[in-house]
Amino acid sequence: MLVVMQTGATPEQIERVLSAVRELALTPHPMPGSTRTAIGITGNTGAVDGRPLEMLPGVKDLIRVTKPFKLASREMHPLDTVIHTPQTSIGPGHFTMIGGPCSVENEAMIMQTAEFLLSQGVKLMRAGAYKPRTSPYAFQGMGQGGLNILKKARKTLGIGIVTELMDTDAAEAVEEASDIIQIGTRNMQNYSLLKRVGLCRKPVLLKRGMSATLEEWLMAAEYIMAGGNYQVILCERGIRTFNDHSRNTLDLSVIPPLKAVSHLPILVDPSHGTGKRPYVSPMAMASLAAGADGLLIETHPDPDRAMSDGAQSLDFAQFAKLVADLKTIAGPMGRALC
C-alpha cells in the first residue's frame, strides 16, 4: 500500500503517519517527491487495513499496489527514478556510459583506462577486484589490492567506480571503494547478499540472472529496497536460451515492459550479452534505441592480452568510435550522452 500525502503536508504530519504504520507492525518507506511525499508500506502478508491511516491529518490518498514487487513498482513511484553519484547521474534525459576492463589487473592499466574514459566524457569506470569465475582454478581477481587501485584512480582522477561485491564479508570494503556496488548475475538471487546491500548507502547495480523472469528480477531489486536502499539500477546482460550464435542472448525486449511496470533505470551490458567484440557496438546502438538508460561496455588497453573476457572487450579506438556513433542518435532520441 502507498500513502500519498497532501501537497504541503508538514514534517510532523509525515512523522505521525510513519509512527502509525510502525504501530501496525509494518514498515514505512518515506519517498519524498518534488511536490509531495509518498510513504510505501511493506511487511504485510495480506491486504493492509488502511482505516487507521486514511483519517490522519495530511493524508491525501491510499493506493493499493497490485504487483508482488512494491517499492520497485511504478504504482508506488510513478516518476522515473534518477540515481546520483558524485560524478554523474543515471536516469531520464541522460544516457550513461560505464566503461572499463573486466578485472583490475594492475595499477597502470587502470590509470590508463580511467584517463581514456574521462577523455571521452565517460565519468564511471567498471572493473572487478573480486571475480566470479566458473572454474575455481581461474584468476579470481586481485581482491583488496584491486580495490586499493580503484580508490587511487578515483582519488587521483575523479572517476566514479563501479565494482562487484560477491559476499557479505567484503561489503564494507567494496562500499568504501565504489560509487556503485555491482551485484553479479550469479548472485541475483543470493538473498543474504541482497539484504546486505540493502543496508549500504551507495547505489546498487543489479545484473539480471541468467534465466530470471522480469518479475523475479524486480523481486530481487525489492529485496534491496525493502532494506532501505532505494537506489537500484537494473542491468540486462543476456539470458540463457538455445542460441549458439553468441555467448548469451541479449534480451533488449525486456526494456519496454520493464519501463512499463517499474520506475528503476536500466542499463545494458552488450559485452557479456554477446561475448564477441564485433557484435558489441551494434547491440549498444540498439540498446539506446530501445530505451535503455545507459551501457556497461568492457574496454581494455590491449584486449587480446586481457586476463579475462578479452574476446568481448573493445580496444580504445573501438570504444571511441562507439561513443561517437551513439552521439549521432542520442540527440534525436532526446538523450545526452555522458
Add this chain to the structure above:
Amino acid sequence: MLVVMQTGATPEQIERVLSAVRELALTPHPMPGSTRTAIGITGNTGAVDGRPLEMLPGVKDLIRVTKPFKLASREMHPLDTVIHTPQTSIGPGHFTMIGGPCSVENEAMIMQTAEFLLSQGVKLMRAGAYKPRTSPYAFQGMGQGGLNILKKARKTLGIGIVTELMDTDAAEAVEEASDIIQIGTRNMQNYSLLKRVGLCRKPVLLKRGMSATLEEWLMAAEYIMAGGNYQVILCERGIRTFNDHSRNTLDLSVIPPLKAVSHLPILVDPSHGTGKRPYVSPMAMASLAAGADGLLIETHPDPDRAMSDGAQSLDFAQFAKLVADLKTIAGPMGRALC
C-alpha cells in the same frame, strides 16, 4: 566451392564452366556481379576436386566454402544482396518498411490500409489470405478471395504485396498475387514447401523458426536457393524462451552474427516478436539501430476489432509516429526509409 571468373570473362567461358560442373554431376549456380561473375557449386558430399575447373579459360580463382550453408554464405557472395521488387528494394542503404494487417478481412480495410501506407511512403503491404492458426476452429483466412483483394489493391494503387504461402497447392496463386512470398515461422523447416518456392520467380521472405539456430535458419534459406531462387529475405520474429514478459523473445542479437556470415538481407517483425502494441515501436527503433534492413509492422485501421493479432497491431496514428521516429535516426545511420 565457388568459381570466381575473371573480369571480362565471356559468356562462352562462363557457359563452359557451367557445363564442366554438370559433367562432375554437380549443380552450378551462376551469380553475376557488377564486375565479375561467380559460380557457386553445390551437390557434392565431400570436397570437390577443382582441378578440372581451374584450368578452364576465364577462371580466376577457386574458393572453398567452409560453412554448411553455401549459397547463403558470405564466402560465396561477399557483397550484401539487394532484393528488388517492382515497387522498391531491400538491402544496403535502404531501410524498408512493410506494413499491414495480420489478415485480409475485406476489401475496404485493405484499400484503406494500402492508401494509408502509400501516404507514409511505404511501398509494401503485408496481409495474410492463408493464416496458420493454432486452433483448427479459428479463422483460417479468406483464401483465394483474399488473394483477389490483394491483387486488386496492387493493380489499383500500385502497392507491393507480401503474403504467406502455407502449402504447395496454393503456390501458383500466391506467387501470382504477391511481390514477395512469405514463409511462416511454423513452416521454416517444411522442406517440401521450401523446395517449391525455390522454383518461384518472386523473392521469398523466410521467417525464423521459433527455436531455430542461426545455422538452421540459413540452411532453410539454402533449401530455397539450391532450387535456383536466390532472392531470399530473412525475418526475425521472436524466439521461444522462458520469458513471460512478451509473446516471444525478439532476438535482435542475431542480426550482427547473421550479417557476418551471410549476404542476405534481414528484416525484423517486432509485432509478432513482442505481441504487445506498446512494445512494438521501441523494438522497431532498436532493430534499425542493430543493423536490420527493414521492418514488418502490423497495422490495422481499427486494431481492437481486428480478426487476428489486434493486440499487437498499431493503429494508423501510431504507425505514422513510428515512421517519423525512425526517420530521425535512419539518416544518421546512413539509411533511407522507404
Add this chain to the structure above:
Amino acid sequence: MLVVMQTGATPEQIERVLSAVRELALTPHPMPGSTRTAIGITGNTGAVDGRPLEMLPGVKDLIRVTKPFKLASREMHPLDTVIHTPQTSIGPGHFTMIGGPCSVENEAMIMQTAEFLLSQGVKLMRAGAYKPRTSPYAFQGMGQGGLNILKKARKTLGIGIVTELMDTDAAEAVEEASDIIQIGTRNMQNYSLLKRVGLCRKPVLLKRGMSATLEEWLMAAEYIMAGGNYQVILCERGIRTFNDHSRNTLDLSVIPPLKAVSHLPILVDPSHGTGKRPYVSPMAMASLAAGADGLLIETHPDPDRAMSDGAQSLDFAQFAKLVADLKTIAGPMGRALC
C-alpha cells in the same frame, strides 16, 4: 460441447442428434464407447446453445468442454484411447515397442531388421523413405523406392510399418505403405499436412515440435481429429533448451500432465531425444516408469555405417538387451511388452 447418449440409445436416436448438430451449422463427432456413445461437437466459436439438443430422445447429458483442444481432451473422452493396427495395439496395458533404422537404405537391411525385431516380439518397424534433413545437400531418403521395400517387408514378414509423411503429394503412397503415418517434429504445425492426414484412415504418430508447449501439441492433434481421424498417437522426442549434454532435452516430465488432460496415447523417442547411443537405454527405462505407452527406438544392423543418425542407433545386441531390461520392470508396472 459433448453430448452423452443414454446406455441403450438407438442408432436412430444417435442419428437424430447428429442431424440436429449439423442443422446448427456445427460438426458432430460420434465416439462409440463400450457402454454408451458420446458425440463431440466442434465448429463453434463461442458457447454452443445446447437447448435444441438436450430434449432429444436418448440424450443423457451435455458437457461443456473447457480446453481449447476438444476432441483431444479427456473431458470429451474420459477413457484412454487404444490405437489398433493389424499387428498390435497401443494404449493401456501394453507397452509398445517400435524399432528400426532412421532411413530405408536398401532391401537387405530392412529385411534383416524386420526379422530381428519380430524375433524380439516387436511388431512395428519404423524407417523413413522421405527424410527431412537440415541440409538440402544431404541424403533425402529413397522415396517411393523406399516405400516399396517397406511394403515388401510387411507383405513377406507381417511386420507393421511406421513411416514419415512430409507433404500432401505423397499422402496416398505413404498411407498405402504404412500402418502408422508419422508426422515429424518440423511439421508439427504444418497445418495443411495435418488437415490432409485428418482424411487418412490410418493412425497418425504426431511428434512434438522442438519448442511446442503441451497445449500447442494437443492443438496440432486436434487439427487431425477435427478432420475425422481420431487415431492420433503422440510422441515426445526432445525439446530445445540451453542444454548441451545431449542433442535435444528429452522431456519426460510432459507425460503425467499430458495423461491428465488428454486420452491420447504417448510414445517416447529417446534416440532423437538424446542423440547419443549410451543414453538411449536409461531414458527408455525411464519412459516406461514415467507412464509412457511405448517407445520408438532407432536400431540398425551396423549403426556405425548408417546413412543417417548412426550415433544414436542401437545395434541389435543393445536393442535385445534393452527389451530384456524393460521386461523386468514392465511386469511390476502392469504393462505387457509387445
Add this chain to the structure above:
Amino acid sequence: MLVVMQTGATPEQIERVLSAVRELALTPHPMPGSTRTAIGITGNTGAVDGRPLEMLPGVKDLIRVTKPFKLASREMHPLDTVIHTPQTSIGPGHFTMIGGPCSVENEAMIMQTAEFLLSQGVKLMRAGAYKPRTSPYAFQGMGQGGLNILKKARKTLGIGIVTELMDTDAAEAVEEASDIIQIGTRNMQNYSLLKRVGLCRKPVLLKRGMSATLEEWLMAAEYIMAGGNYQVILCERGIRTFNDHSRNTLDLSVIPPLKAVSHLPILVDPSHGTGKRPYVSPMAMASLAAGADGLLIETHPDPDRAMSDGAQSLDFAQFAKLVADLKTIAGPMGRALC
C-alpha cells in the same frame, strides 16, 4: 593431473609425493582407494610438468585430466563415490530416499514427519530452517530456532538431517545441525558459499542451477572439492525452459551423461522439478529407472496447510504408496531402497 600410486605404496611415499606437489606451488588431493591411493593435482593454469613426480618411489602412473572439472571427473576417480552419513549411505547399490517438509514449521510437525519417515525405512529428513524466497515479504524460515528443532529430532529419533545453508554466517550452525548440508539452486554459483562448504566436514548436496549446463554444475562441485570436501552429492531439480506444463522442466536426461563423466552420486527432486503433486510420483519412478541414486521428496502431514510449497508436497499416504511402488522396480534394477 592425477598421480596413481602403486598398490602397497607406503604412507611415507605418499607423503613425499604430496610434498613434491606443494613444492611445485600446486595443491595435492589424496584420494585413498580400496587397493591404491591416487593423488589429484589442481592449481595449475596450463599443463603440469610431471617429470619431478614420475620418478618418485611408489608412483605408478601419471594421468592427464582433460575436463575443466578435475576432482569431480571420472578420469580422476573411476569408481562411483559413496557418501556416508551416520544413518545411511548414498551411492551404488542403494536408492536413497530423503523426505520431509519444505520448511520447519514447528516441533510437532517435524517430530511427526520424522517418525513417519522412519516407519517407512527412510533415514534422512529434509527441512529448511533458512528459506530462499522470491519475495522479501514471504516467510523466510525459522532460522536458528528451526535448526534446534532439527537437532532435537536427530537426537531423539536418530533421523539424519538435510538442511539448507544460505550464507557463510550460518555455516557453523548449519553444519552442526545437519548430516548433509544443502546448497540451493539459486546459490549454485555463489562461489563464496561454495568455498565455505569446501571447508566443512559434512557432505554437501548441491542442487543444479536453473539454467546450469552439466559442465557448470560440475565446476560448482569442483569449487567445493577444491577446498578439500570431496563428499558432494548432486541434485537435479528442474531447469528453466519454455514449458508451462510444470513449474520447472525436470531434466532426467542429464543423469546418463553425468554418470559418464563424473563419479559423484546424483539425486532427483521431482517435487520442485514438477511443482505439482500428481506429477511427483511418476517422475520419481522415472528417476530410479533413469539411473539416479535417490530422491528428495517433499512430504508434509497436511500439505494443504503447509507454509510453503504445499502444492508439490505429498501427504503421508501418497509418500508410503510411492515407497511401495519404487520397491517393485528397485529390486529388478539392483537397487536396495533405503
